Amino acid sequence: MDKAGIREVAKAAGVSISTVSRTFAHPEIVSEKTRRKVMQAADKLHFNISRSAAALKSGQTFRVALLMNEEITSWFNNEIFAGINSIMHEAGYDISIFQHIDTAETRRKFFVEMPVRRNVDAVFVASFAIDDKEVEQLKRINVPIIGINTPSVNGFDASVSIDDENGMYKAAQHLINLGHRHIVYACSAASETMDSSIDARGRGFIRACENAAATRPDLNWQVLTVPRGRDFADSALAALLALDSFPDAICCQMDMMAIPLVLKLERYGHRTPRDYSIIGFDDSPYADTINLTTMRQDPFAMGRTAAIKAVKLINGEQLETPHEIVQARLVLRESDALYQARK
Amino acid sequence: MDKAGIREVAKAAGVSISTVSRTFAHPEIVSEKTRRKVMQAADKLHFNISRSAAALKSGQTFRVALLMNEEITSWFNNEIFAGINSIMHEAGYDISIFQHIDTAETRRKFFVEMPVRRNVDAVFVASFAIDDKEVEQLKRINVPIIGINTPSVNGFDASVSIDDENGMYKAAQHLINLGHRHIVYACSAASETMDSSIDARGRGFIRACENAAATRPDLNWQVLTVPRGRDFADSALAALLALDSFPDAICCQMDMMAIPLVLKLERYGHRTPRDYSIIGFDDSPYADTINLTTMRQDPFAMGRTAAIKAVKLINGEQLETPHEIVQARLVLRESDALYQARK
DNA sequence: TTGAAAGCGATACCAG
DNA sequence: CTGGTATCGCTTTCAA
Numbered sequence: 001m002d003k004a005g006i007r008e009v010a011k012a013a014g015v016s017i018s019t020v021s022r023t024f025a026h027p028e029i030v031s032e033k034t035r036r037k038v039m040q041a042a043d044k045l046h047f048n049i050s051r052s053a054a055a056l057k058s059g060q061t062f063r064v065a066l067l068m069n070e071e072i073t074s075w076f077n078n079e080i081f082a083g084i085n086s087i088m089h090e091a092g093y094d095i096s097i098f099q100h101i102d103t104a105e106t107r108r109k110f111f112v113e114m115p116v117r118r119n120v121d122a123v124f125v126a127s128f129a130i131d132d133k134e135v136e137q138l139k140r141i142n143v144p145i146i147g148i149n150t151p152s153v154n155g156f157d158a159s160v161s162i163d164d165e166n167g168m169y170k171a172a173q174h175l176i177n178l179g180h181r182h183i184v185y186a187c188s189a190a191s192e193t194m195d196s197s198i199d200a201r202g203r204g205f206i207r208a209c210e211n212a213a214a215t216r217p218d219l220n221w222q223v224l225t226v227p228r229g230r231d232f233a234d235s236a237l238a239a240l241l242a243l244d245s246f247p248d249a250i251c252c253q254m255d256m257m258a259i260p261l262v263l264k265l266e267r268y269g270h271r272t273p274r275d276y277s278i279i280g281f282d283d284s285p286y287a288d289t290i291n292l293t294t295m296r297q298d299p300f301a302m303g304r305t306a307a308i309k310a311v312k313l314i315n316g317e318q319l320e321t322p323h324e325i326v327q328a329r330l331v332l333r334e335s336d337a338l339y340q341a342r343k
Numbered sequence: 344m345d346k347a348g349i350r351e352v353a354k355a356a357g358v359s360i361s362t363v364s365r366t367f368a369h370p371e372i373v374s375e376k377t378r379r380k381v382m383q384a385a386d387k388l389h390f391n392i393s394r395s396a397a398a399l400k401s402g403q404t405f406r407v408a409l410l411m412n413e414e415i416t417s418w419f420n421n422e423i424f425a426g427i428n429s430i431m432h433e434a435g436y437d438i439s440i441f442q443h444i445d446t447a448e449t450r451r452k453f454f455v456e457m458p459v460r461r462n463v464d465a466v467f468v469a470s471f472a473i474d475d476k477e478v479e480q481l482k483r484i485n486v487p488i489i490g491i492n493t494p495s496v497n498g499f500d501a502s503v504s505i506d507d508e509n510g511m512y513k514a515a516q517h518l519i520n521l522g523h524r525h526i527v528y529a530c531s532a533a534s535e536t537m538d539s540s541i542d543a544r545g546r547g548f549i550r551a552c553e554n555a556a557a558t559r560p561d562l563n564w565q566v567l568t569v570p571r572g573r574d575f576a577d578s579a580l581a582a583l584l585a586l587d588s589f590p591d592a593i594c595c596q597m598d599m600m601a602i603p604l605v606l607k608l609e610r611y612g613h614r615t616p617r618d619y620s621i622i623g624f625d626d627s628p629y630a631d632t633i634n635l636t637t638m639r640q641d642p643f644a645m646g647r648t649a650a651i652k653a654v655k656l657i658n659g660e661q662l663e664t665p666h667e668i669v670q671a672r673l674v675l676r677e678s679d680a681l682y683q684a685r686k
Numbered sequence: 687t688t689g690a691a692a693g694c695g696a697t698a699c700c701a702g
Numbered sequence: 703c704t705g706g707t708a709t710c711g712c713t714t715t716c717a718a
Contacts, residue, residue: 006695016705021696031703046483051462052404053695055395056710063394063406063437073425073643082416085440094406094437097428119394140389233632260632286629289576289603300416349711359689364713374687396711399694 006047013041024049063094064310065114065123069102069194075256075284076299080126080148083303084310091311096120101128104193111137122310125150129195144313146306149197158309158322160302164197167295167328168204171279172251174293174330176212178277179339180249182220183209186240186261187253188232189225201253201281233260241268248276248339255280255287255294262290262335273337283331293336295328302326349390356384367392405436407653408466410453412445412537418599418627419642423469423491426646427653434654439463444471446536454480465653468493472538487656489649492540501652501665503645507540510638510671511547514622515594517636517673519555521620522682523592525563526552529583529604530596531575532568544596544624576603584611591619591682598623598630598637605633605678616680626674636679638671645669 010017015034023030023038030038041047055062066084068077085095096118101110111134123138126148130138135155138145147159175183185205190196202223209221226235236257240246252258258280262272272278280287280294287294309319353360358377366373366381373381384390398405409427411420428438444453454477466481469491473481478498481488490502518526528548533539545566552564569578579600583589595601601623605615615621623630623637630637652662 017696018698018705018707019703021698022704025697029703034703046485048462048484050399050404050695051406052395052398053710054697056393056399056695056712057697059710061393061395071425072428073421078416078421082414085415089440094439096437097432119391141391142389259629263632286602286606289606360712361689361691361714362687364711365688368713372687377687393711396694397713399696399711400713402694 006049009038009041009045009047012045013038060121060314061119062092063096063118063120064088065096065098065118065120066126067098067101067110067123068126069100069128069191069196071099072097075282077126079299080303080306083300083305084124084307085303086300087304087307087311091307093121102191102194107134107193121314122146124148124306124310125156127197129197130155144310146310146313148302148306151195151197151200153323156323157313158306158319160305160309160324160326161197162297162302163325163327164200165204165207167297168201168251168253168281169208170204170328170330171281171295172205172208173212174336175249175251175277175279176208176216176219178249178336180247180277181218181339182245182247183249183251184221184240184243184247185223185251185253186236186257187223187225188228188236188257191228198253205251233257234264237261237264240265246270246276249336250276250278252278252280255282255284255292258292258294258335259286259290262292272335277336277339279336281328288333291334293333294331296331297326297328349392352381352384352388352390355388356381368397403464403657404462406439406463407431407436408439408441408463409469410441410444410466411469412443412471412534412539414442415440418625420469422642423646423649426643426648427467427650428646429643430647430650430654434650436464445534450477450536464657465489467491467649467653468499470540472540473498487653489653489656491645491649494538494540494543496666499666500656501649501662503648503652503667503669504540505640505645506668506670507543508547508550510640511544511594511596511624512551513547513671513673514624514638515548515551516555518592518594518620518622518679519551519559519562521592521679523590523620524561524682525588525590526592526594527564527583527586527590528566528594528596529579529600530566530568531571531579531600534571541596548594576600577607580604580607583608589613589619592679593619593621595621595623598625598627598635601635601637601678602629602633605635615678620679620682622679624671631676634677636676637674639674640669640671 006017006020010020015038019030019034020038023035027035051062066081070077072078072081088095098110098114100106120143122144124146129151144157147153147156149161150159153159185202187202190199213219224236224239226232226239250261258278262278270276280292283294283296305324312319349360349363353363358381362373362377363381366378370378394405409424413420415421415424431438441453443449463486465487467489472494487500490496490499492504493502496502528545530545533542556562567579567582569575569582593604601621605621613619623635626637626639648667655662
C-alpha cells in the first residue's frame with residue numbers, strides 16, 4: 001500500500017525530485033532548510049531509497065563474488081569471508097558466495113553461469129587455482145579479480161597469499177632443530193581436480209627434510225598421505241599407529257589434523273610432548289586450548305587486505321603493491337620438546 | 344571498451360531488444376531459431392545481463408539482510424548463514440550481513456540506517472530479541488521478517504527456533520537420572536543490552552533441578568555464572584576449581600564451554616567420565632573428537648528452513664506453519680556415567 | 687512469435 | 703541553490 005517513491009516525497013516537501021535525490025546523495029550542496037523539509041517528508045512517508053535504481057544509474061552493482069573450494073563453514077573460508085565482509089559491507093557491497101568450485105562439473109557451471117546471471121563489481125578467488133581459460137572467462141565480465149592464497153597469481157589484478165611452502169619449511173625445520181630422528185608429515189591427499197594452495201605445504205616439508213638429510217644421515221622422514229574427506233584425521237591416526245615404529249615428531253598439514261591427533265593419540269599411550277613433538281598449521285580454534293605449537297596465519301586479515309585492494313581497484317585507483325605475500329609465524333606452545341631417545 | 348548492452352546484442356542478432364530480453368527471461372516463449380541467434384550474438388559480445396536493471400523493473404532487490412549479535416565467525420552464526428545461503432543463493436539472492444547488533448549504539452545505528460540505505464527483500468534476525476519499537480521500524484521497509492532463535496516471535500512473519508529451555512531441561516534431567524548429587528551449570532553472563540535466545544537454557548536447567556529437588560533432597564545444584572568474553576571458559580575453569588567441593592556433574596551452556604573444560608580439568612586431576620559427568624549443548628566441532636555427550640542442534644538446517652519460508656513469503660505465498668520449534672536431541676557419548684561416590 | 691513503446695526510480699547535466 | 707529532462711538497461715503489455 002505504501003509505495004514510498006521519490007516523487008511523493010518531492011511533492012510532500014514541495015520540491016523537485018532532483019532536490020530529493022541530492023538531499024540523499026550529496027546533502028552538503030542542499031540548503032539546510034530544504035534538506036530538513038525533505039528529510040521530514042521522507043521520514044513521514046517511510047521513504048527508502050532504491051539501491052537498484054542507484055546501481056543502475058551508476059553502472060555498479062554493489063555486489064562482489066567470492067569463489068571458494070569446499071564450504072564456507074570451514075574455519076579458513078569463514079575467516080576469509082568475515083574479513084572481506086568487514087570491509088565490503090562498510091563500503092556498501094554485498095557478497096555473493098559461490099561454494100564448491102571444486103569439481104569439473106561445478107567449475108564449468110560456474111564459469112558459464114556466473115558471468116551471465118550474476119553481476120558483480122569484483123571477484124575474489126580463495127585458495128585454489130583457476131586455469132588460463134577460466135581466467136579468460138572471468139575477465140570477460142571486466143572487473144577486478146583478486147586472489148587469496150591462489151597457487152598462481154597469473155591473470156589476477158591483485159592478490160594476497162600466505163607463503164605456505166616457506167611456512168611449512170619453517171615448521172619442519174623447527175622439528176629438525178629439536179633433534180628429532182623420525183618425522184612424519186601427515187596430510188590429506190591433494191584434490192585431483194584442482195590445484196590448492198595448501199599443496200605447497202608438503203613441498204616445504206620435503207625441502208626442509210632433504211636439506212637436513214645432507215648433514216643428518218640418521219634423519220628418517222616420510223610423508224603420510226590419507227584420503228580427503230570427513231575423517232581424514234582418523235585415517236591419519238590409524239596410519240600412524242600402523243607404522244613400524246611410532247615417529248618422534250609429527251608435522252601436520254593443518255591444525256584440524258593435529259588437534260584430533262594429539263587428543264586421540266593419548267588413548268594409545270602417545271603423549272605430547274613427553275613422547276613426541278607435534279606441530280600444526282593455522283592456529284585455528286582450540287589450538288591454544290590444547291597447547292598446540294603451530295604456524296599461525298590470519299585469514300581474517302588476509303580477507304581485509306584483499307577487500308581493501310578490491311575497493312581501490314573498483315574505484316579505478318592504482319595499487320602500490322598489487323601482490324602481497326605474508327609469512328606464517330611459528331607460535332610456540334607445549335606440544336614440542338627436544339628429542340630424547342625412548343627408554 | 345566493451346559495453347555489452349542488450350541493444351547491441353539485438354542489433355547483432357537482427358532482432359529487437361524485447362526479443363533479447365525474452366530470450367533470457369522466458370526462453371520457452373521464443374522460437375528455437377531466434378533463441379539460438381540471440382544466444383550466439385550474446386556470447387560473441389560477452390553480454391551479461393544487468394541484475395540492477397532487472398531488479399529495478401521487478402521491484403525486488405534480490406538481496407536479504409541477516410542481523411546477528413556477535414560475529415559471523417562463531418560456529419552458530421556461521422552455520423545459520425551457510426544454511427540460509429544454501430537456499431537463497433540458488434534462488435538468486437545475496438545476503439547483506441549486519442553484525443554486532445548488540446549494543447544500544449549499534450542497534451540504534453542499524454535500525455535508523457539500514458531501512459534507508461540498504462534495500463532488501465526480507466530480513467532475518469538471528470538469536471536475539473528485538474523490541475516492539477524496533478519491529479515497528481523494520482516493518483516500515485515492508486518486507487517479511489523471519490526470526491531464527493528469537494526469544495519472542497512477536498511481530499515476525501515466520502520463525503524457526505530451537506527449544507533451548509526444554510533442551511537444557513533434558514540435559515539436566517539426564518544428569519539427574521544418572522544419580523548425580525552435585526551439579527553445576529556453567530554459563531557466561533547474559534548480555535545486559537539484549538535478550539538472547541541462549542538465556543532460556545539456564546531456565547531449563549533450573550526447572551529440572553527444582554523439580555528433582557522435591558524428591559531428591561540430597562541434590563545439590565548451583566548456577567555458576569562467569570563474565571562474557573574471550574576467556575569465559577578459563578573463568579569457569581577457575582571458578583570450578585575454587586569451589587568448596589568439586590561437582591560430580593557439570594552442565595554446560597554450550598560446547599564451547601564444555602570442550603575446554605574437559606580438556607583442561609584433566610590437568611587438575613579431574614577426568615571425565617571417571618570423576619565427573621559433563622554435558623554440552625550444540626554438538627559443535629570437536630565435540631565428537633573428545634567424546635562429549637551433548638545436546639545436538641542443527642543451525643544449518645534451521646537456516647535452510649528459515650530461508651525456505653523467506654522465499655515463499657517473498658513470492659507472496661502463504662505459510663502452512665509460519666512458526667516452527669525444533670527440539671535439541673541428546674547425543675550420548677562418553678563424558679557421562681552413573682554417579683559413584685568418590686573413594 | 688516478434689516489435690514498439692512506456693516505464694521502473696534515481697542521477698546529473700544544464701539552465702535559471 | 704534548485705528545477706526540468708535525458709538516461710541507465712531491462713521488462714512487459716499491446717499490437718501486428
